[in-house]
Amino acid sequence: MRADDDGTARPEPGLRVGPPKTVAGGVPAVLSTARHALGEMGVRRSLRTLARVNQLSGFDCPGCAWPDPSERGHVEFCENGAKAVAEEATTRRVGREFFASHGVAELARMDERELGKSGRITEPMWLAPGATHYAPISWEDAFALVGERLRALPSPDAAAFYTSGRTSNEAAFCYQLFARCLGTNNLPDCSNMCHESSGAALGETIGIGKGSVSLEDVERAGLLFVVGQNPGTNHPRMLSALERAKRNGARIVAVNPLREAGLIRFKHPQRASDVLGSGTDLADLYLQIRVNGDLALFQALGRMLLEAHDSGAPVVDEQFVSGHTEGFEQYAAHVRGLDWEAVDAATGLDRSELTAAYELLAAHDRVVVCWAMGLTQHRNSVPTIREIVNVLLLRGAIGRPGAGLCPVRGHSNVQGDRTMGINESPPASFLDALGAEFAFSPPRVPGHDVVETIRAMRDGSVSVFVSLGGNFASATPDTAVTESALRSCALTVQVSTKLNRSHAVTGAEALVLPCLGRTEEDVRAGRPQSVTVEDSMSAVHMSAGTLPPASGSLRSEVAIVCGIARATLGPESPVAWEGLADDYDVIRDHVSRVVPGFESFNERVRRPGGFVLPHAPRDRREFPTATGKARFTVNVLEVVEVPDGHLLMQTVRSHDQFNTTIYGQDDRYRGVHGGRRVVFVHPDDVTRLGLVDGEVVDIVGEHRGTTRVAPGFRVVGYPTARGCCATYFPETNVLVPLDSTAEGSNTPTSKSVVVRLVRAAPAR
C-alpha cells in the first residue's frame, strides 16, 4: 500500500481490475500454460515434461486429486497442472551461495512468490542455534542431529510430524511408522485444514470417510450439484467431466456465493472446435448463496422432498430408506419444523430459486453432489455435509450408478496419505495391524491435529517440529500466533523441494532437507523406483518421474524419512529401515498386510491404471456403521451472526496459486491482474458501508473480544452474495482465529470470518 500526495492510501502499484469472465479455458488458458511452462523450463524441457503428465507410464500430476480417465488422451493435464509441473521442474536453483548471501532475516522479508521463484533447493542446510544464515550439512550429520534432538526429548509427544498431501503413499507409510515407533500419534496433516469435515461427516453417516462415486458416475449423472467449489481454477480437468456429463444430458446446479467463470461455461483448451466456438454451458441453475447458507439450503430441499412425498409424489426412495437407513423418523420430524425465515436469512436466496433446485432434484434419481472447501471450512461444516447425505439418502442416491457423494480432494495424494495412516487419531484396527506387522506396540493415545499442534508449540509442550512437505507457517490460521509458536520450538525440520515461509520462520535450530519431486527419476540401490498415489475417487496407481534430479544431492522423501528413523531409533528398531529405503516394493508388501484393500499391492498397482479401493456403500450398498445402516441425522440450523456493518469473509485461491505457492499475480477469471491484496464485495454492500470501489481498506477481524488486522486491501465491487466478502488465502490467514474451528473436525473456519472494512489510514 502506498500513499498519494494528498495522503489517501493506494492499492498495490501494478494492480488492475477488470470485469470478471464468464467462460473458463479457451485460448487464454493455452497461452497461460505456455507462458508459465516456457518461463520455468524452456521449450525442450517443457515438451518433454508435459508429455509424461498423467500418462500410464509417467508421473501423477503434482496438482490436484481429480482422477484420470481410463482412456488417456495425449494431453492429460490442464493449465494449472502445467503450472504445478513447471514450478517443480524449473531450471532455477537455490544452492549454498544463495543461503550464504541471504540470511534468515532476509528470507523472512521475501514474499511467498519471491521465495518460490528462487528455484529448487539443492543440498541439505542447517541453521545452527544463534546463526543468522543456513550453512551446508551432510545428510548423515543432518540425520544424526535430528535423531539426537528427538532422543533428548522428555517424551515422544514433545515432537510433531506434519504431512502435506503431495507425499507419496510409500513415504507417508514410513513416516507414520517412524512416528509410532518413536511413540507418538502427533501426526497433524493438511487434511486437518481441508476435507477433515467431509471425512467426519461421511464416516458418521455412511460408515466410510471417502466419496462414493467414480468418474463414470459423474459423467452418467442426471443431476450434478457443484457446491462450494471452484473447479475452473482448482480442478480444471473436472470441467471436461462436467462437459461430458452435460453432453450426456445432465443438468448442473452451482451453489456458490461468487459467480465463478468455470461453473458458467467451458471451452476445452485442447480442442480446436471449442477454442474457436462458444464452448459448453455448464450451470443450468446458479444459486448465489450466502456464505455458510448451505446447511439451510439442503435442509430446505429435504423438507420440500418430504412435503411432496406426503402428498403422494414418488420422490422419496422408500425401499432404500426402509432397507438401508436408520433415523428417518427423527430426521423427518426435525425437518418438518423448519423455519423458512431462517432459511431465507441464511441462504439469501429467493423462494423461486429454492423451488427450481427442488424441481431438478425431484426429477432425477441419478444425483451427484460435489463439494470442496466452500463447505468444509465453517463452524458447522460437519452438520452441513451430513445434511447433504440426508438429501441423497431420501433420493436413494448412494450406491447407484450415476449417483453419490463426491468430496473433491485437494492435494494430489492427500487421500492416500490418510489411507496410509497419516492420522492423529487412527482407528484401533489400523494400530493393531501395524503393531502385528512390525512386532511393536504403537501408542494408543490420540495425537495432535494442526490446531492442537500450534497450541502445543505455543505452550511449550511440543518443541521439535518436522514437516514432510507443505508450508505450515503460511497455510495455518492466525499467522502471528503460529509464527511465534514455530519460533518457540527448539528444532524445526522441513523436507521440501522449494523455499517458502516455513524455512524463514524457524525454531532455535533448523534443517532444510531437499527432496526429489514427482517429476524426477528416483533411483535407489541402482534400481529405478516408483511411488503410488490415491486419487479423489479411491483409485491407486503408480507414478514415476522421468527428469534427472534437480541436483545430485537430493534424496527421495522415502530415503529421508528412513534416514531420520534409522538415526533416531538405532539398531534396536523393529523396522529394517535401509531395506525399506532401498526397495519400495518392500514397503508396499508391508502395506498389503496392514491396510485393508491393498492385498497383492505390488502386483495390482502394476496393472495399467492401477486399482480401485473397495468402498462398501458404493460397491454393494452396504454401510459399515455400527448398525450396518446409513444414518439420517438431525442437524440444528444455526446461522453465523454477522453484526451490522460487518461482513462474513471467505478466503479463496486465485487462479495463479497452488495453496501457498504463488505462481503469479493474476486471477484471470475474476478480472484481477498484477496484485493480490483485494477484497471482493457486492456493490450494494460497498455503498451501504460508505465505501467506494477502488479505495483501500484495512480488514479487521473480530472474534470473542479479540481483534486482528490485515492492512491495505483494494475494495473490488464484485458479483458475490450480499453480506459476504472474499479475499485470497494466505494473505488473510492472519485474520482466521486459531480458536475458531469446525465442530466435529477442528478445521479452521477459513471460510467464515466476521470482519469490518475500515478506510485505511494513509500510508506514510
Ligand SMILES: Nc1nc2c(c(=O)[nH]1)N[C@H]1C(S)=C(S)[C@@H](COP(=O)(O)OP(=O)(O)OC[C@H]3O[C@@H](n4cnc5c(=O)[nH]c(N)nc54)[C@H](O)[C@@H]3O)O[C@H]1N2
Ligand atoms: N490450481 C490450484 N489447484 C488446487 C489448489 C490450488 O491452490 N491451486 N489447491 C488444492 C487444494 S489443497 C484444495 S483443498 C482444493 C480447493 O478447491 P476449492 O474448494 O475449489 O478452493 P477455494 O479457492 O478454497 O474455493 C472455494 C469455493 O467455495 C466457494 N465458497 C466459499 N464459501 C462458501 C459457502 O459458504 N458456501 C458455498 N456454497 N460456497 C462457498 C468460494 O466462492 C469458492 O468458489 O484445490 C486443490 N487444487
Ligand SMILES: Nc1nc2c(c(=O)[nH]1)N[C@H]1C(S)=C(S)[C@@H](COP(=O)(O)OP(=O)(O)OC[C@H]3O[C@@H](n4cnc5c(=O)[nH]c(N)nc54)[C@H](O)[C@@H]3O)O[C@H]1N2
Ligand atoms: N485461509 C485459508 N487457509 C487455508 C486454506 C484456505 O482455503 N483458506 N486451505 C487449507 C488447505 S485446503 C490446505 S490443503 C492447506 C495446504 O497446506 P500445505 O500443504 O502445508 O501447503 P502448500 O502450500 O500446499 O505447500 C507447498 C510447499 O510444499 C513443498 N513441496 C512441494 N512439492 C513437494 C514434494 O514433492 N515433496 C515435499 N516434501 N515438499 C514439496 C514446497 O516446499 C512448497 O513450498 O492450507 C490450508 N489453509
Ligand SMILES: [Mo]
Ligand atoms: Mo486442501
